[in-house]
Amino acid sequence: MTITTFLVLLAGLAAVTAVVTEGIKKFLDGQGVQYASNIVVLVVALIVGCGGTAIYYVNYQIPFTALNSVYIAIMGIANWLSAMVGYDKVKQAVEQRANKNE
DSSP: OOHHHHHHHHHHHHHHHHHHHHHHHHHHHHHTOOOOHHHHHHHHHHHHHHHHHHHHHHHTTOOOOHHHHHHHHHHHHHHHHHHHHHHHHHHHHHHHHHHHHO
């Protein structure tokens, strides 16, 4: 996997992770369930990151070698980190902007 492919996959999977996480959080809020949002993001990011990379491998007929399995795990962790940083920073920026307008 090239760096370009990794970054393109990471950007796409992080966007999907953010959307799915928000959907799950809205659902849980509607049900009145208490949850830790960091854990929700972790689980969603690992599923989306590892699953998306595995789908990419199958689509492009890349063999599942030991090294490629490590890349799948790295993508899951990188997806979690990018989703956490991206979501938290965007939310913080929106809140700061809203507070300045008041």
